[in-house]
Amino acid sequence: MVRKFINFFVSSDKLFVKELFKILGFVPVNLYLYKRAFTHKSLSSKDSKSKRYPTNNERLEFLGDAILDSVTAEYLFRKYPSQDEGFLTQMRSKMVNRKALNEIASHMELDVFLKQLGATRISQTMMGNTFEAFVGAIYLDVGYNRTKKFIINKMLRQYIDVHHLETVNTNYKSQLLEYSQKNHKTISYSVLSHYRTKNNRERFKIAVLLDGKSLATAEDFSKKSAEQKASEKALIQIGIISSNKG
Amino acid sequence: MVRKFINFFVSSDKLFVKELFKILGFVPVNLYLYKRAFTHKSLSSKDSKSKRYPTNNERLEFLGDAILDSVTAEYLFRKYPSQDEGFLTQMRSKMVNRKALNEIASHMELDVFLKQLGATRISQTMMGNTFEAFVGAIYLDVGYNRTKKFIINKMLRQYIDVHHLETVNTNYKSQLLEYSQKNHKTISYSVLSHYRTKNNRERFKIAVLLDGKSLATAEDFSKKSAEQKASEKALIQIGIISSNKG
Incomplete structure (x- = not known):
């Protein structure tokens, strides 16, 4: 007080x-x-070397x-x-x-x-x-x-x-599609790998490609959500959305 | 009380x-x-449909x-x-x-x-x-x-x-190398992309390959740390270490 x-x-x-x-x-x-x-x-880095x-x-x-x-x-x-x-x-x-x-x-x-x-x-x-x-x-x-x-x-x-x-739209696939259409590019997805985890759950690794060039990859338990994740990463990379993790 | x-x-x-x-x-x-x-x-899923x-x-x-x-x-x-x-x-x-x-x-x-x-x-x-x-x-x-x-x-x-x-060892590259040697496989790394962010920082995307087949990819601001990250993902995928994210 x-x-x-x-x-x-x-x-x-x-x-x-x-x-x-x-x-x-x-x-x-x-x-x-x-x-x-x-x-x-x-600011602190200038003189911080001497400090504990x-x-x-x-x-x-x-x-x-x-x-x-x-x-x-x-x-x-x-x-x-x-x-x-x-x-x-x-x-x-x-x-x-x-x-x-x-x-x-x-x-x-x-x-x-x-x-x-x-x-x-x-x-x-x-x-x-x-x-x-x-x-x-x-x-x-x-x-x-x-x-x-x-x-x-x-x-x-x-x-x-x-x-x-x-x-708010968190459908990253549709956002990416929109971007590609605006910019006259093509978006495609390819399955890089598909395996089963120790718990016997399916797992998909997906790449998203812009004009055939890999932009990002992601993994998840379904193809659809791996595509969403990969699309989100791609949107971050292109600079359309910003990373949550930063 | x-x-x-x-x-x-x-x-x-x-x-x-x-x-x-x-x-x-x-x-x-x-x-x-x-x-x-x-x-x-x-357990709850059996009868939860009726519940709010x-x-x-x-x-x-x-x-x-x-x-x-x-x-x-x-x-x-x-x-x-x-x-x-x-x-x-x-x-x-x-x-x-x-x-x-x-x-x-x-x-x-x-x-x-x-x-x-x-x-x-x-x-x-x-x-x-x-x-x-x-x-x-x-x-x-x-x-x-x-x-x-x-x-x-x-x-x-x-x-x-x-x-x-x-x-505790979080040097994933060396752990992965150890695994590969034990199992008579070869580990290699390849740079998938290298670009600059909006803040003009370098960024590397690295793939780690086991016997030439891509196991995982990762990105970071230096080659070395992207390789570490990719190695960690690879170790998780192989089942040597478990994911922190659950």
Whole structure:
């Protein structure tokens, strides 16, 4: 309580704290965590060789990514009580993929903090990664339940239109076909291998070819879903959609 | 408190509760969650068509998987303060991969519960999935912090030798080479494509061939790591190692 008061009214970081407060809805306590979250590796690497501990936001990003995934998992679990785990998994990847996080970070104007901490060239990917690191910092600062509240109220409900996402096209085969028709190219699929796993389940390895040249390959338990997976990879490679994994 | 007392001493499920208590270290409250966690889809599917909500453990598995990942992320984050996120990611995948979860579920004898709930043929994969669902049930029953305690004290510290895992061989190329030599086969690698991404980073797509036949392909920012990835996939395909992704 006292530290919050000092942070907000007295400390030399009070402007930083006020800007954070606008986003968080509460007064942060351990400011060094947030400063770390806004420190990109391109900055810390210059003088980090002499230091024992990494001082950039990559470790926080690892932590924040996991927290974000579990909060989103629970949010969806409760929001869709009658949907199966396939639906939940797909919805989550639509909600917290690289592109969505980049956009949310932009909406929250996290680039302001990155600049304050010395970043000059800020890419889209840096934004999304910074958002994850920010979530990691919040978690270490105030714990799981308050971070969950932040993620649900300030991120998911504010910036993500789940009802729209329910209907978003994840039929990658049809998207790829559309692309090929627009560009007067031909798409074909070929089965590279077909075998049985130890559990005696069939498995298909499929290549997707653009004008006869292999663009991507993928494996799955059915031909159809292997084709979908391969088409998704192909769309990422062409640059039509962005990777969720980034 | 009263419910715990009833569960433990009075309810018709008191034996179930006592067995759970041995594993959990506390008395569970909402028993239906645990029963759900131990209900495999092969059982619920028979009569689930008429029901509105899925009654097997797959949704809980989705939730538990996420909780497990985030608790493990924090555990590693704190245990290795000077390691970068690459190390943390690799350690986590060694700790909570499919095979490790299958083994932990066996140690905890979760098959006893699966049998109680009607399962007859219990596969290794079912065990690991059930462990994840169990974690999901614990989370919904007692919240994040107590689930974290359970995961750290009863799972990670008990069944996972992190110091051993630090040294585990993840040099898949050398493992594959070893396999090929033992079996008098030849391993070769070929570059399928080499291009630059939008960020102007090089990218390599590599195929690994066993006696000239393509076993797997993979992409990455360096030839060496694409070869590692492709070798890992090949080892999974041959059945030497098991997939982390389940």
